[in-house]
Amino acid sequence: MNVLKGKNDRPGDGKTVAVAMSGGVDSSVAACLLSKAGYRVIGLTMRLFCYASAETTAKSCCNLEAIADARAVCRSIDAPHYVIDCEEEFSRLVIDRFVEQYLAGCTPNPCVDCNRLIKFSYLLERARSLGVDYLATGHYVRKIQLRDGLPGLARGLDPEKDQSYFLWSIPALNLSSFLFPLGDYRKKQVRELAEEFGLQVSQKQESQEVCFIASGSVRSFLRKYYETSGKEKLPPNMCPGPLVDTEGCELGQHRGSAFYTVGQRRGLNVSLGKPAYVTAIDASTNTVVLGDADDLMADLVEAGSANYIMPDPEKPFRAQIQVRYRQKPAAARVFPEKGGRVCIRLDSPLRAITPGQSLVFYDGEILVGGAVIETARMA
Numbered sequence: 001m002n003v004l005k006g007k008n009d010r011p012g013d014g015k016t017v018a019v020a021m022s023g024g025v026d027s028s029v030a031a032c033l034l035s036k037a038g039y040r041v042i043g044l045t046m047r048l049f050c051y052a053s054a055e056t057t058a059k060s061c062c063n064l065e066a067i068a069d070a071r072a073v074c075r076s077i078d079a080p081h082y083v084i085d086c087e088e089e090f091s092r093l094v095i096d097r098f099v100e101q102y103l104a105g106c107t108p109n110p111c112v113d114c115n116r117l118i119k120f121s122y123l124l125e126r127a128r129s130l131g132v133d134y135l136a137t138g139h140y141v142r143k144i145q146l147r148d149g150l151p152g153l154a155r156g157l158d159p160e161k162d163q164s165y166f167l168w169s170i171p172a173l174n175l176s177s178f179l180f181p182l183g184d185y186r187k188k189q190v191r192e193l194a195e196e197f198g199l200q201v202s203q204k205q206e207s208q209e210v211c212f213i214a215s216g217s218v219r220s221f222l223r224k225y226y227e228t229s230g231k232e233k234l235p236p237n238m239c240p241g242p243l244v245d246t247e248g249c250e251l252g253q254h255r256g257s258a259f260y261t262v263g264q265r266r267g268l269n270v271s272l273g274k275p276a277y278v279t280a281i282d283a284s285t286n287t288v289v290l291g292d293a294d295d296l297m298a299d300l301v302e303a304g305s306a307n308y309i310m311p312d313p314e315k316p317f318r319a320q321i322q323v324r325y326r327q328k329p330a331a332a333r334v335f336p337e338k339g340g341r342v343c344i345r346l347d348s349p350l351r352a353i354t355p356g357q358s359l360v361f362y363d364g365e366i367l368v369g370g371a372v373i374e375t376a377r378m379a
Contacts, residue, residue, distance in 0.1 A: 016040040017134040017179060018127035020119055021073065021081070023066030025201050026138030028073040029190050030181040032197045034136055035077040037181075042130060043074040043081040046123060048090045048211065069201050076198065084126050086118055093117040095212060099225055102218065103237045105283035106356025107261040109166075110210055116169040116307075124174060134179045139163045142183035143175070144366070146310070151175040153309050153367040158186040165325045168360045168370030169307045219259040241286035243270055246279065246295055254288045257281050263296060263352030277352075297349040298376035303359050306340045308369035319361040319368055321346070323353050334361055342371045349378065 017039045019031040035041045045067050067083060074081035094113045101108035119137065127135045140156030141164045152175070156162040170178075182190060194202035213221045226234055238256040245251055252270040254260065264278040268290065279291035301323075313336050320329035321344060330350055335343040344359065353359075353376035360370035 013038055014040060015133040016042065016131065017136050018042045018044050018130060018132040020123060020135065020137045021045050021070035022138070023069035023073075023201065023204075024138070024206075025191060025194050025199070025204050026140075026182060028070070028138075028199050028201050029193050029197065030136055030138040031073055031079065032077055032193070032199070033181045034179070035079065039134075041074070041077060041079040042127075042132060043070055043079050044123065044127060045070045045081070045083050046086045046090075046118070047083050048086055069204070073199060073201070082130075084123065086122060089122050090114070090118055093122075095225075099222060101356050102222060102258045103235055103283065104356075105237075105257060105281035107354045108356045109358050110212075111166050112169050112358050115166055116171070120167075120170040120174060120178065124177060128177075134177055136179035136181060138182055139167065139180050140182050140185075140187075141167055141180050141367075143178065143180050148311070150311070154183075154365045155362075155367070156183050161187045164362075164367045165322055165358065165360050168309065168358060168367060169305075170309075172307070172309050175309070219255070222258060236286050237283055239286070241288070243268070243288050243290055246289060246291045251290060257283055257286045257288050260288050262354040281355075293351070296352045298353050298378055299346040299349040300377055300379040301344040301346070301353055301359060301373060302375045303342050303344065303371035303373050304340055306336070306342045306369060306371040310363075310366070310368045312336070313368075317368075319363060321362070322360045323350060323357060323373065329362060340371075345379065 017034050019027060019034060019041055021027045021031060021043045023045065031041050031043060071081045094110050094117065097113060098108050098110045120135070124135050140158055140161040142154040142156060144152045144154045146152045153164055153167060155164050191202055222238060223234075226238065235258070237258040240253045240255060241257055242250050243252045243254045251272065254269060260278050260281060262278055262281065265275065268276060268278070270276070270290070272290070275293065276290045277293060277296055278288055279295040280289040281287070282289070316333055316335045319332055319334050321332045322329055331347040333345045335345070337343060353373055355373050355375065357373050358370050359373050361368040
């Protein structure tokens with residue numbers, strides 16, 4: 001899995017690039033860099049669920065101010081700016097799935113779904129209808145060229161901002177259509193560039209992780225989702241049920257299994273005289289299992305919905321894996337299986353590997369692919 005070094009800052013030669021602009025400093029600087037490199041830039045801002053009716057905050061990437069900020073940046077580089085209505089697609093493909101996964105006892109990653117289904121699929125098709133050559137974003141990830149000539153992805157230069165973890169599921173066949181101008185920059189440099197370009201967003205706050213949950217908690221969001229759905233009753237998994245220990249003995253009642261996640265310690269509504277953690281969730285019986293910290297350790301993981309940025313592997317391979325965005329990579333052996341399934345055997349156990357989250361494979365700095373965690377246990 002060797003690669004040839006590649007750059008993201010080649011002259012545009014008059015080619016047209018659509019830039020996904022959230023109104024934040026990263027996408028704004030990306031647009032300015034591409035314009036300076038000779039590309040004809042078109043700014044695209046997605047109108048999502050949170051523009052229409054949800055509460056937003058200063059840290060939200062989705063509000064009316066964001067549209068105004070993106071438009072101002074485009075005006076400064078003499079680029080047209082369009083607002084793309086993605087509300088229906090975002091609600092159906094990202095928010096509805098987010099709720100469904102919590103009801104199924106999983107902890108989803110909506111940013112991964114948004115990248116795969118909205119930004120790098122739906123938005124790409126809308127951009128192509130404008131006759132563009134590329135779609136660019138402000139992600140901190142490097143686009144590289146593999147030895148076989150195919151495009152690939154690698155970690156961003158800034159280890160504190162690298163966002164390759166969230167891009168494992170994007171369609172590999174579309175990689176040649178993407179540009180990532182910030183991959184070779186550190187966040188500090190990007191803010192300095194924003195000042196140099198005279199952008200008012202140079203000191204704008206970072207957007208929060210889940211844009212459609214501007215304040216409150218997942219629990220309050222799920223309740224509001226159903227309150228506004230017109231349904232008379234809450235789903236069983238949003239109603240009280242049994243809290244049990246690892247032997248099945250009842251310890252108390254929880255508020256609804258959909259409101260918990262594996263590894264959770266706070267808000268368990270029970271006092272056992274010792275630290276207790278959510279170790280499993282049985283959505284079929286609305287049961288939440290509590291155990292000790294040792295019960296969270298696992299070295300064997302089953303995952304599904306695998307996607308590979310590198311060519312699909314046919315044989316088992318060694319990799320460094322991450323089961324969380326900020327986690328230090330862990331050594332493992334990956335066994336690809338039929339139907340997009342994969343088995344991962346870790347060299348050393350990891351704590352709280354959570355169903356629904358992303359398990360991402362790396363070969364050094366290179367993004368190999370990833371899958372969605374289904375089960376984890378000690379072999």
